Amino acid sequence: MSSPAGGSLLFTGFTKLCKGLAVVLVGGHILVQLLPASVSVLALIPARTIPFAWNLLTAGYIEQTVHGVVVSTLGLLFMGKLLEPVWGSKEFLKFIFIVNFLTSLCIFITAVALYYITRLETYLYMPLSGFQGVLAGFLVGIKQIVPDQELYLLKIKAKWLPSLMLLLSIAISFFTAESAAYLPTLIFGTYMGWIYLRYLQKKPETKLSGDPSDDFAFSSFFPEFVRPVIDPIASIFHRMLCGRRTETSGDDHGYTLGGASLPGSDPIEASRRRERGARALEERLATEKLAAAQSVEESKKDASENV
Helix, strand or coil: CHHHHHHHHHHHHHHHHHHHHHHHHHHHEEEHHEEEEHHHHHHHCHHCCCCCCHHHHHHHHCCCCCHHHHHHHHHHHHHHHHHHHCCCCCHHHHHHHHHHHHHHHHHHHHHHHHHHCCCCCCHHHHEECHHHHHHHHHHHHHHHCCCHHHHCCCCCHHHHHHHHEEEHHHHCCCCCCCHHHHHHHHHHHHHHHHHHHHCCEEECCCCCCCCHHHCCCCHHCCHHHHHHHHHHHHHHHHHHHHHHEEEEECCCEEEEECCEEEECHHHHHHHHHHHHHHHHCCCCCCHHHHHHHHHHHHHHHHHHHCC
């Protein structure tokens, strides 16, 4: 039988940064409910992004619906509890800022392109906002640091979380118009999160950047039987971003450009990063189990004293 004390531990251990960002999300939702006109200033409305360019930054922190703010807040707290200790507070905040901005920028460009293709002004004046893009990026981060961790209820490995989330979102979008509005945010959030972690994330302690491991390649988001088709296409964009990869004496030395290694990107460091993530998760789970056991023992002791 699970104890209430053990269950309550699920809602503890949130970091101060995640709590602060959760307050921002809740505050943003309350603001647009009290002042509906603020949506036109803070949300991403492509027709008004110029000159209101700041909505590329603010839109990600504005939730217009109750279920949206609930999902975003819980997702931030629980996934941040795993990711922030591994990345560090500064890198965690940097990830949120960059993924949020790039996701909004991609949505802006897509909306403008769709307007010129269809001539439907809906694409220009629909207010778009929400933290879902960053949450999608968090799933990519979990895929990177604990890919083989099996989820308790779903019995699937963490590396498939981003793929399943996108597959489910695409399927639902065929039946509800509201979910279709979230789909571009989720797709771009996932891709921008992968781009940042794959090529840009820096490690100050090693002066390396990115994760060039094959386990984190773009094709790893797809089932194995379609990877032979995905890999050649992905390699084109890979070479555009960082040149070519070379192998010397059977060892992969990371990304190179013109035969010279780029600053960062060592597969050994990528492996160490996953080990640190798995170790951090194991330590957190062990701590929570120990605290739960202590709570149960204290409860039994109190009960016996009362008797």
